[in-house]
Amino acid sequence: MENKCSVVLLLLLCFVSAHAFGTQNGSESWGYVEVRPKAHMFWWLYQSPNRVENGSTPWPTVLWLQGGPGASGVGLGNFQEIGPLDVNLNPRNSTWLNKADLLFVDNPVGTGYSYVEDDSLFVKSDVDAANDLTTLLKNLYNNNETLQKSPLTIVAESYGGKFAVTAGVTIANAIKSGDLKLQFGGIALGDSWISPEDFVFSWGPLLLDVSRLDINGAKQSNSLAEQIKQQIANGQYETATNTWSELENAISSLSNSVDFYNFMLDSKMDPLATTSTTTSTTSGLSQALIMKKYSMYLNSKAGTDGDIDSLMNGAIKDKLKIIPKSVSWGGQSNSVFEKLAGDFMKPRIDEVDQLLSLGVNVTVYNGQVDLICATKGTEAWVQKLKWDGLKDFNNLKRTPVYCGNNNDGETKGFVKSYRNFHFYWILGAGHFVPVDQPCIALQMVAAITQSPAPTAAVTNAL
Template structure:
């Protein structure tokens, strides 16, 4: 009898252990899927816009949500041998599927007219709405938007893996990652992650346009910049320099969230306390009416309205683009949640990532800056660029500064070595391809074709 009872208890114990192990297996599987975001492509089946070849898709990232990408193969011959330009904006920018695509250098403009100087004439274009939650990229819930830069870059790794799965012929095409504004942080982080991935790619370089790499440090030159431009007087400069000193103190103390909140108040400080009244920090020469929008981060929407004939970008994307692509996601609906998600990481300097790329990879790093951008002023950018720590820094600093001319017009200047180049771009704000398309095209030729 005792033996029989022991056998029953043993059987029950085995069943319990089996159930426990099965439960742990399910839990581990769920965590792995959630952590590593097994990705699948959902190709959009709409007719598309215009008569150009294109692929629009959502890459499903496990439980995180879906990332939107839009690929336009080049019109040039031997297209798979031509470079791929992956364009990224970020938290404070406008999604690439709209702004970079229709506003700057995609195949069509906002009137759906063919753009004769589109970059697809020479390059393959890949627009990705990143971070997740911006543009047509949708997080499953707001709390699924990653706070860490590396997690956001990991999303982009999965998107690229999905892209190459669908477009295998482009695996050996030279890849250049362009990051504008905050997109520069995503670009350098993605480049580093691509050094250790399990799919084939041919990354050649990282290009940072008016990049937010060390925002608090760059801010230290803003008071000087605005006073020299005549927008403020000595009193206003003292206000801004006090603001920048406090922001830097917070960053140095690793109080990144408070520093981020202060950084987002920059427009109000400049207008209400420093005395500029109405100024567009993204393009300082714009003349604005005194009607600031609290949700207009650094004046970019006002900037674009003035440059793009008052286009309502969200309306255009929802009423024109979404039906054409066959997508039902509300465009840029989670923008405020994304801005909030980056409170802990936005102000963390990523200079070390630029140094890592220069010191540990063979990728080129090219940096350009529009001289009319007051958020990422050119003197502020040079504060961190001139102090990079890598083996080629002395050669870079000692290289000759040379002019860039297009059709006999001076577009700016550059300083270059084999691995690092910096471009000063005249008469351009935060978005050089919009303000100075000729200069942007010339920069592309130098970066990609070395001509």
């Protein structure tokens, strides 16, 4: 469908952008929004086949934001984590489409299929990225009453959490001022890089406890973490990014290459071994190698052997039709990372506090065996919140979480909620919770979004 709108998505495709496309049955739509002159952001929306329409509980939409910075939600989040198809284009039983419509955005510009026509247009801060994302949402939502009726929950992973909370504040303010017509369902932060300082301080003690570092290794790790803390305090953020790279390299050497996405694994036990490196750029580890490492890990955990780069630059690019010939998927991701080197180590705890004070629902979820964004570090930054409900939250007992409704089954995690703040501890999961624990991830997103989908659909999917 190139020049006309489908019946189902008439408003979406006619009013959002002259360059929007979609499937004939209206189940998918995609397009570009020029968020600034010569800065183009790509989006892809899937409508759930399980959509339930009723007046009391509206069907939700999940906006997925990937990490990196520079990793593609349209590619990795979609085909390697929660979308309807895997990298071999086989159906994914645990797709989050069972519980919500899914909106993937290649954010910030330069990520995935998004691109800039001039290098000066890359974002240099999380705030810049937030403004661009809010502009995209205004284009999608302000003239579309159908989308406006579906509450939007932002679910973010890794560095995407920094984008999410920064954009969340911008979105909430735009809604309040009337500039954005959108029901804001809240934000979920999955293994998110909210406070880099707290994470780097977690690595030494955690790895010492699980025998991947000895006392001397832990001391060396903590010493570099102290340097990072001082550099952050002095506003030397790019220097802190480089010291972070030095710390990761030191830990890899001292631990005989522990897996940063799952500290129970040795990188030599999986495909990560072929891409691990100590090569550095002025802004830390080579972003191209980081992205390859990221993707290969997801493939290995999902049990697939497809090549995401070949898929996105081949069959998917052909399907979408509107990707310029000069644009290759991920071709500008190195620059995205490098331009954000000055913001990479900045904390975004204050933005979480702002969201809580505005009454926005905030969910934090963390994989038990993640290292890069370890639960130990997440718990540390949560305790720095100025939110007036923190003391009462701390005093609550956790509730165990099981897969399905069988409370006699294996414990898969714990959850604690107070007012508009929720925390999930996901057992047996590393950095990529939807891949490691798909059943619990799907149940969690249903609870977060208050999805009205039939229980049978979830049971059958899992």
